[in-house]
Structures are given as structure tokens and as C-alpha cells.
Amino acid sequence: MKHTLDKFFYPRSVAVVGATDKAEKIGHAVLRNLLTGGFKGAVYPVNPKYKTVQGLKCYARLSNLPEVPDLVVFALPAALIPPLMADCKKAGAECAVVLSAGFRETGPEGEQLFRDLKTAASANGVRLIGPNCLGLLTPSIGLNATFAPTMPPAGRVAFISQSGAMGSAVLDWAADKNVGLSHFVSVGGMADIGFDHLIDYFGSDSRTACILIYMESLTDARRFMSAARAFARTKPIVVLKAGASRQGARAALSHTGAMAGNDAVYDAAFRRAGIIRVQTIQQLFDCTQALATQPLPAGNRLAIVTNAGGPAILATDALELRGGTLATLSPDTIAALDKVLPPAWSKGNPVDILGDGTVEQFRAALHACLYDPGVDAVLVILTAQSVTDADAVAQAVVAESKAVHSKPVYASWMGLQTVRSGRAILEAGKVPWYPFPERAVVTFMHKVRYRENLELLYETPPDLPIELSDINRTGARVVVDIVRKSGRIHFEEAEAKRLLACYGIPVNATYLAKTEDEAAAIARSLGCAVAVKVESPDIWHKSDVHGVRLGIETEFGTRQVFRFLMENVRKKRPDARITGVTIEKMVDTQHELLIGAVKDPTFGPVVVFGLGGVATEIWQDRAIGLPPLNLALARHLVEGTRIARLLHGFRHLPAVPVEQLQNVLVRFAYLLMDFPEISEIDINPFAMSAEGGIALDAAVTLESSPSLQRDPYEHLSIQPYPTQWIKTVQHKSGQKILLRPIRPEDEPLEAELVEKTSRESLYFRFFGFTPGIDHKMLARFTQIDYDREMAIVAVIEESGKPQIIGVVRIVGDAWRDTCEYAILVADNWHGQGIGSLLTDYIIEIARAQGYRKITATFLKTNGAMRRLFEHKRFVIRSGEDGADAAELRL
Numbered sequence: 001m002k003h004t005l006d007k008f009f010y011p012r013s014v015a016v017v018g019a020t021d022k023a024e025k026i027g028h029a030v031l032r033n034l035l036t037g038g039f040k041g042a043v044y045p046v047n048p049k050y051k052t053v054q055g056l057k058c059y060a061r062l063s064n065l066p067e068v069p070d071l072v073v074f075a076l077p078a079a080l081i082p083p084l085m086a087d088c089k090k091a092g093a094e095c096a097v098v099l100s101a102g103f104r105e106t107g108p109e110g111e112q113l114f115r116d117l118k119t120a121a122s123a124n125g126v127r128l129i130g131p132n133c134l135g136l137l138t139p140s141i142g143l144n145a146t147f148a149p150t151m152p153p154a155g156r157v158a159f160i161s162q163s164g165a166m167g168s169a170v171l172d173w174a175a176d177k178n179v180g181l182s183h184f185v186s187v188g189g190m191a192d193i194g195f196d197h198l199i200d201y202f203g204s205d206s207r208t209a210c211i212l213i214y215m216e217s218l219t220d221a222r223r224f225m226s227a228a229r230a231f232a233r234t235k236p237i238v239v240l241k242a243g244a245s246r247q248g249a250r251a252a253l254s255h256t257g258a259m260a261g262n263d264a265v266y267d268a269a270f271r272r273a274g275i276i277r278v279q280t281i282q283q284l285f286d287c288t289q290a291l292a293t294q295p296l297p298a299g300n301r302l303a304i305v306t307n308a309g310g311p312a313i314l315a316t317d318a319l320e321l322r323g324g325t326l327a328t329l330s331p332d333t334i335a336a337l338d339k340v341l342p343p344a345w346s347k348g349n350p351v352d353i354l355g356d357g358t359v360e361q362f363r364a365a366l367h368a369c370l371y372d373p374g375v376d377a378v379l380v381i382l383t384a385q386s387v388t389d390a391d392a393v394a395q396a397v398v399a400e401s402k403a404v405h406s407k408p409v410y411a412s413w414m415g416l417q418t419v420r421s422g423r424a425i426l427e428a429g430k431v432p433w434y435p436f437p438e439r440a441v442v443t444f445m446h447k448v449r450y451r452e453n454l455e456l457l458y459e460t461p462p463d464l465p466i467e468l469s470d471i472n473r474t475g476a477r478v479v480v481d482i483v484r485k486s487g488r489i490h491f492e493e494a495e496a497k498r499l500l501a502c503y504g505i506p507v508n509a510t511y512l513a514k515t516e517d518e519a520a521a522i523a524r525s526l527g528c529a530v531a532v533k534v535e536s537p538d539i540w541h542k543s544d545v546h547g548v549r550l551g552i553e554t555e556f557g558t559r560q561v562f563r564f565l566m567e568n569v570r571k572k573r574p575d576a577r578i579t580g581v582t583i584e585k586m587v588d589t590q591h592e593l594l595i596g597a598v599k600d601p602t603f604g605p606v607v608v609f610g611l612g613g614v615a616t617e618i619w620q621d622r623a624i625g626l627p628p629l630n631l632a633l634a635r636h637l638v639e640g641t642r643i644a645r646l647l648h649g650f651r652h653l654p655a656v657p658v659e660q661l662q663n664v665l666v667r668f669a670y671l672l673m674d675f676p677e678i679s680e681i682d683i684n685p686f687a688m689s690a691e692g693g694i695a696l697d698a699a700v701t702l703e704s705s706p707s708l709q710r711d712p713y714e715h716l717s718i719q720p721y722p723t724q725w726i727k728t729v730q731h732k733s734g735q736k737i738l739l740r741p742i743r744p745e746d747e748p749l750e751a752e753l754v755e756k757t758s759r760e761s762l763y764f765r766f767f768g769f770t771p772g773i774d775h776k777m778l779a780r781f782t783q784i785d786y787d788r789e790m791a792i793v794a795v796i797e798e799s800g801k802p803q804i805i806g807v808v809r810i811v812g813d814a815w816r817d818t819c820e821y822a823i824l825v826a827d828n829w830h831g832q833g834i835g836s837l838l839t840d841y842i843i844e845i846a847r848a849q850g851y852r853k854i855t856a857t858f859l860k861t862n863g864a865m866r867r868l869f870e871h872k873r874f875v876i877r878s879g880e881d882g883a884d885a886a887e888l889r890l
Helices: 002-009 026-036 082-091 108-123 164-177 195-203 221-231 246-256 263-273 281-293 309-321 331-340 359-370 390-403 417-428 437-458 473-485 493-502 516-526 555-572 631-639 658-674 744-755 759-766 775-782 834-848 863-871
Strands: 013-017 042-046 071-074 095-098 127-129 135-138 143-146 154-161 181-186 210-215 237-241 276-278 301-306 377-383 409-414 511-513 530-535 548-552 580-585 591-600 604-611 622-625 678-689 692-695 698-702 727-730 736-741 789-798 801-812 818-825 853-859 875-877 883-889
Touching: 002 095, 002 127, 002 135, 002 181, 002 195, 013 026, 026 042, 026 143, 082 108, 108 127, 143 164, 154 164, 154 195, 154 281, 164 181, 164 210, 164 281, 181 195, 195 210, 195 221, 210 281, 221 263, 237 263, 237 281, 263 276, 263 437, 263 622, 276 281, 276 437, 281 437, 301 309, 301 359, 301 437, 309 377, 309 409, 309 437, 331 359, 359 377, 359 390, 377 390, 377 437, 390 409, 390 417, 409 417, 409 437, 437 631, 437 775, 473 493, 473 658, 473 698, 493 658, 493 698, 511 516, 516 530, 516 555, 516 580, 530 555, 548 555, 555 580, 591 658, 604 631, 604 658, 622 631, 631 658, 658 678, 658 692, 736 834, 744 775, 744 789, 744 801, 759 818, 759 853, 789 834, 801 834, 818 834, 834 863, 853 863, 863 875
Parallel strands: 013 042, 013 071, 071 095, 095 127, 154 181, 154 210, 210 237, 237 276, 301 377, 377 409, 818 853
Antiparallel strands: 135 143, 135 181, 511 580, 530 548, 530 580, 591 604, 591 678, 604 622, 678 692, 678 698, 727 736, 736 789, 789 801, 801 818, 853 883, 875 883
16 A cells, blocks of 8 residues: 555656646646646646647547556546546556545535445556545655645645645645645545545655644544554644534535534544644644744743733733643742843743843843753743844844753744844744744643643553453343343433443442332332432433432332322423333432443544533533543543542542542443443433442433444444453463463563563664663553554463563554564573464464564574574565564465
């Protein structure tokens, strides 16, 4: 696939089908751009109506061309294009860009054309970009296969746009601002090549340092998440997602012909993948410039240096509104500033050097702030003053920024004519400038959130059993099947609680009473105050129909409540089927929480946590996460809400066992993973107190039709832990060895393996002496995407503790063609068959995952590795620089 995409972005020849001399036609604009942009390859117009077009010989059909074109660009009416896929095959062409509109965005007839195009392209072996797109360009080779009027300079930013008009605007802006692009591609309707393919390609491209995306909808969330998570650690991915409002979502539907997913879920998914999300076109540009020119901040503490108090106050307001912190300057910094600033300076942060501040005072204030350990970034604000030399201050800011490479510097040169040349100096010196300080703060906070998302990717979660042993999946399946066989999709409350209990989620026992006498008998047997709730498969929120009564202390009161609920609910909902009432013990409630789930049309099941109770929709205090969850992710989910502060204890309220809550969220995520047919779950309230938590009410709804998915986890947007590759084997010594996929919780065990491995073994594994492996590298080894990488650890019990004695790994390319192999075995297990055992198992896994070959590189001096490869029938080729290559065809 990479070879195919190379033909799109680095073609040796391009054919334009629909080329014309008519200046108002797209075929004319594309051909003109190819001829005038500096592209050195061959360009072939194709149109049976012409002998020549724009001075070039024109060909009637693709099959008439003198060579096979690497790239074919179609600029024809939509209805003509699907049959021409056969012409591509006949001519030997494998790559096509379809610029034409008139497909699924036009209605049912266009939808059929879209399907016809996909089918024809697939049948003829043609990969597509489009339809309904602007095209693509690669400035470094002068390739402009678009109908946009401008081409920006070559650079290191790749831009993917789902909107052609947006793409054209960005190209114009980039050309004006001299922002260089490595590539631009307008994906349009994404009949074939989509975001995931392009992220993989640009993520592997050494010419690209940052990826920008304008997105309106997403059709393959799992592939997108896998690609984004693979590269977000090393290359920032910035997304502007349209359709945030309900009206915007409807506009996105009509514009791209695809359903816009829930916006809050997109936010959660982007955070999980380490993506920077911006809200406006301006933020997209601002963030791009800052990423290209300045380092990431280590934290959210901002220092502000200014010659005007008002703009600094506005910047501070914007900072606090977005969760940033005004840095507290150290006493040493204050003392240093006292020596160089006027007596009336602000004596703190913001550092107001006053309206007559000099160039030297600006420089000294910036220098002091940059060297303060409590400062993560500095914003310099300059307002035009008659005594201020904006150009000289800009030069000083550039010089200080270059001197301290570890902290970002932002500038707000406020004004217009008097600061224009100063802005040019800042831009040339790679210090991003903004006309207003709030924009600088927003950009800073985007980079802060990106840093936080990356830290989440690297975080090591507390240990948790791979398979929670007390989960009763068989019992849960029985509950679900009972509901399905009864012809219902809504669970009764008792059924919903039984389902939760199967996953170890604590529930308040519920008893169904169909008659007044049964209700009284249940209340008498419980012997305490009870809650009585109407039971109906047609009523989701019981409080909406006044169907809940709490604190009923007597048998007589229970009878009265039963009669009241029956009569009252029948009046309010005469259409509802009423089964009876449920009765349960009253529970002391310190906090009412919501734990819920909904199946998003784009990302599949999502977990919702927040403040519960009847007013949960009003308070809107909730956080969203994607399964699977581990304890670290569950903790971040809880901490993403305002209620979290109360859960940790506040004034007279004691702290609650938050660890238990995190465990419940992990178990809840397992439930969503195991039952793709679940459409919605609502645990509201989940009551928490200092003694623990318990589900007081629960509702579950199934999808109308049973799940037909073949892969048990294909409903998830993130591949969960692959339990199918866990097995126990017996070593020839009699020692039992557990073989299983690596997991994030293994970082301490992996670190112990490395610490106990000899320098020679590490030299062979890492092709050089390794002074030590830090947390980030260990996190990279243990926190993997099982969709594109696999690592199997061999674990034994030693003195009652688990110990990793070996790890084998394959890292695949995005196209499932080739995977690269590596292995490390503990020194005291060398020569005992562990390497052979692990290699056999990883070869089995590679075959099952559809890879065509396994490759490896090893040092010529590594005789043990050479013997292992020979034994496993790898083909060994002699290489250079002291290393040989091994390859096994699968």
C-alpha cells in the first residue's frame, strides 16, 4: 500500500481524463496547474474530443498512452467515471483521483453511483482518492494535481481535508504566510483511501513533521484510532472537526453524505488517541504555526511579560477559563526583576514593565521568566507606544527564544501599522505572533492538552488481573438471552442488576412484586425502610412519571404506595405495560453518581461517568471514555468531572473509596466489550459513601436485532487485550510458563528483565550499549496497539511473584504486509529453548493476523540469533554495517 500511495504523491507521470481548453472547466485548471507548477514528470491529456490540449498531444483513451501513468486524475461528469475503471486496468494504471461531484451527496441516485464507483475500482484493482474532492499536491516536486489557484512552498506539514473549499482556503493562506507543506490531499467522499491510510503514510514520511486534518465525518473509527495512536507520540496530529452543533451536524450530513457522530464522543476519542482538537480555522492555523516553530510546554504554567496591564488581564482571564495557571515567580526571579525594572513594576506575574518599558527591560524580564523553574512558557505582549521600539523588542524576543530551546515563547504585537515590521521579525525568527493575547493563550493551552494526552499514553496503570476471575460471562449471557427470547429489548430492573452483578458491580438487591400482597410481604421480610419503584419495560426514567417513593417504613405504607403508583402511572402513561413494582432496601447516599453507556454510531460503545440523580442532564457534569479501560484510564475519567473534588473529601464530607469506583468502571467497560448487542445502559444513581458504592437503579436496552458481527470485538473502536493468545506451556524442566500478550501493567516486570540482562545481550538486542531504558521507552514497549503490534511475554512464578523471562515482538506495517521481529531472553534462560518457544508462537500469531512475511535485522556477531533463524527456516542475507537481514515468508 505504501508503494501505491507513493504513486499518488510522487508520480513519474500523470494523466488527466477530461482535460480541456475551456478555461471554465476543472479539467483545464488541473492540467494548467500540472504544467505550470514545476512538475518534471510526463503529463498526458485524455479526451476523445481533442487532438491537442494546452499545447500537448491529447489521447482518446488511457490505453492509448505511450506509458502506464502512475496517477490518473478524473475531471468528468460523475456518471461517466465508474465504467472508466476498466480503462485504468487495461492501461495498467493503479491510482486515481476523482475530482467530480455528483455522487452520494446528491441523494439516492448519487449514492448508487458511489457504490458503482467503489465496486468498479475494487474489481479493476484501482485505488481511489475522492470522489468530490479538490485533488492533491506535493510542493517539493512541483506536483499540483488540484484545481486550486495557488500552491504553497515545500515544508514539513501535511494537510488532509474532507472539504475541497476548506482545502483551497488553507492552500491560499499557507502560500500567503509562507507556511510550507509536505503534502496536501482532499479526500472528499472517501470511497477508498481515507484518513487512516493517509495518517499511516504521512506518519511514516520523513518529510512530514505534523499532520493537519479538517474532518466532517468518520466512517472507520477503529482504523482511524489505530493509525492516530501509532503516530501521535512522534508527530502532532491536529484536527478541526466540523459538526459540533446539532445544526452543524446536519450541515455535515448534507455536505459529505455521512452521519456526523456525537461531538463529545469525538472529543473523548481524540484525547485517547493523543490528537489535538481545535475549534476554529484560526486555531488550526495558529496551532500549526506554534507546533512548527516552538517546543511543547512541560506544563500549564504561563508567565506574561507586558507593557500594558489591560491586555495582560484579558490574557489571564483566557488562561484560567481554559484550565491554565498563571505561573508563580520564584523569589530569585522577583529579585532579579527588581534590579532591572522600574520601581512601579507589578512585582509579580503578569510582569508589567509599564508603558515606557525599554528594549532591555523587555529582554531582561523575558530572560528571567524563561529561567524560572516554575514557568513552562512565556507570552510577551507589546502594545504600540511612541516610546517603544517594536522592531528592537521583537529582535530581543527572538534572541532569548533561541537561547532557551526547552520553553516556548509566544508574542502578541498589538496594533497594525506600527508593529507590522516587528511581526515580520518575529515570524522570521520562528516566534509565533498573534494580534490579540487571547489567541496566544488558546494556542498555548492546545499544546498543554497535547502534552497531557501524550503523558496519558505513557502512563503506567496500577496492576489489575488480565481476566477478572469473578466475572461470570456465562451467567450474563443467560440474562441477556432471557430478555431477547421474551421478545423484549428493555430489561426489567432486577434483570439489569443481575447483569451488573455478573460483572462484580455491587447492586442493591431488587425484588419484584406484582400484587399489593406481594409488595407488603417483601417489605415485611426486609425489615427496614424500603424504596418502591414502578416496573415497566416502557418507562426508562421512573421519576418522570412520579413512579418512585422512598423511605417507606411500614407494611401499611407499602400497600398504600403500591396502589398509588399503579393508579398514578396508568393515568400518566396509559400506553405503558406495567409489570408491578420493585422493592429494595434504602441505602444511605452521600453522592449520587451516573455510570452509563451508549452505542455511538461512529465509535461504538462509550462509557459516561458523572454526577447522577434526577438533575444529571441539567448539571451536565460528565466525562466520556472509550472501552477498554484500565485503572489509569478509569482514574482520568473520574478526574475529568467536577464531582471528583467532592469524592476526594470536601469540608465536612469524608472521602469515598475512589479506587473501588475505578474498579467498577473497568468492570463496566468489560461488560460493554463482551456484549455488542447492548445499546444503552444507565446506572443512576450509583450511590457512593465512605463505606463504598452500590448501584441503586439500573436500566439496560438491547439493539433491536441480535449482533451479527464475526469478530467479537469489532464493535469497539480500540482493540482490547487479546485474551485468545494466552496459554500455559510446560518447559522441559517441568517449570510452567505462561505465554501471554504484554500489557501496560507489565512495565515494572519489563524493567526488571532489562536490569537483570547482561550488557552483551542488550547490545545484541538494541544494536549498541544501552546505559538504561527510561519510563518512556518502557511505556512504548508495554503500551501497544494490538491491531498493529504484538509482544508475547514468557512469565514464570518465582518465590510467589511473577517474573518475565523473555519477550518476543512483531511490529507490523499499516498494510498488514510485513512485520519486524525482535526478541530478548533473560540471561539465565539462554540455551533452554525459550527463544525457540517464543519465536514459534509469534510466527503462529503473525500468520493468524494475515502478514505475508516476517523480517529481522541482527548483528553478524550474534551467533545464537543466526542459529535460531536458520532453525526456523528464515532466509538470511548478508548486510552492511555489521548487520545481516533475515526473512520468513508466511
